[in-house]
Amino acid sequence: EIVLTQSPGTLSFFPGETATLSCRASQSVSSTYLAWHQQKPGQAPRLLIYGASTRATGIPDRFSGSGSGTDFTLTISRLEPDDFAVYYCQHYGRTFGPGTKVEIK
Amino acid sequence: VQLVESGGGVVQPGRSLRLSCAVSGFRFSDYGMHWVRQAPGKGLEWVGVIYSDGSKTYYADSVKGRFAISRDNSNNALYLQMHNLRADDTAVYYCARELRGPYTFDNWGQGTLVTVSS
Numbered sequence: 001e002i003v004l005t006q007s008p009g010t011l012s013f014f015p016g017e018t019a020t021l022s023c024r025a026s027q028s029v030s031s032t033y034l035a036w037h038q039q040k041p042g043q044a045p046r047l048l049i050y051g052a053s054t055r056a057t058g059i060p061d062r063f064s065g066s067g068s069g070t071d072f073t074l075t076i077s078r079l080e081p082d083d084f085a086v087y088y089c090q091h092y093g094r095t096f097g098p099g100t101k102v103e104i105k
Numbered sequence: 106v107q108l109v110e111s112g113g114g115v116v117q118p119g120r121s122l123r124l125s126c127a128v129s130g131f132r133f134s135d136y137g138m139h140w141v142r143q144a145p146g147k148g149l150e151w152v153g154v155i156y157s158d159g160s161k162t163y164y165a166d167s168v169k170g171r172f173a174i175s176r177d178n179s180n181n182a183l184y185l186q187m188h189n190l191r192a193d194d195t196a197v198y199y200c201a202r203e204l205r206g207p208y209t210f211d212n213w214g215q216g217t218l219v220t221v222s223s
Contacts, residue, residue: 035209037149044199044215045141045149050207057211088149093139093208094165096149 002026004089004097012105019076021100023089028069033092036065036074039099040085048087049074076102106130106212108200113217116190126183126200126214134158134178137203139210140185142196150196152185154203168194190221 003026013019023034031052037045047056049065052072062077076083084104089097112124126138140152153164155174162174173186183200197218201210 032206033208035207037210039149044213045210046213047204047209047211050204050209050211054207090149090209093154093203093210094151096151099148 002029002091002095004091004095006087006089006097006100008100009098010101010103012103013079014105015079015081017079019079019083019102021074021076021087021102023067023072023074023097025070025072025091029091031068031072034065034067034072035090037088037090038083038085039088045088106202108202108212108214110198110200110214110217113198113219115220115222117223118191118221120190121186121188122190122219123187124185124198124200124217124219126185128181128183128200128202131202133176133181137205138174138176138183139201139203140172140174140183141199141201141210141213142194143199143216144193144196147196152198155183187219190219192221195219195221 005024034052036049039045053065064075066073086099086101088099107129109127116122139154153174155162159176171189175184197216199216200214202212204211
């Protein structure tokens, strides 16, 4: 069973900064099945990235994904107030990481 | 694309409840569908999946034998039948459309809250 780890649990940034979020798998996984979702308080999750690096429809290019094997990264450039949320990585639909909260410093 | 869950509420431990997810804006019968839940203040937990034609279902170990997913492709509806509910089933339940290939979820409903409490 694949376990996804996201650490730290919370990251703090000023608007305009760049956030780099980590997702580590307990064993090597295919990047095809690695996705990232954003969730704002009181809202449903929203798909940001799939296939480790492909942006979903309507997602601005400030969001980018990378990585392979066991280590994956979500990068959010030029943080905007609307970007402060919880970000979950996901593998093969069935496994979610615990999430990283991006908060305003 | 719209997914709208309904059927949540407060239910006593050991009782049953059925959730529904009404979909529109896409050809429902072409897509696998999933249920995902989120306990209060916690992360996301996959519950189960049903194939596009309803031929197969798979479940998380935590709900296997108690929950059942079904669908009505004629009426664009997805269901989650929950039996023998426990306090730790308390969560917001989301239905989600599968993005084939990458096997993730490209559309989510707004969720419906199930509270299991005496």
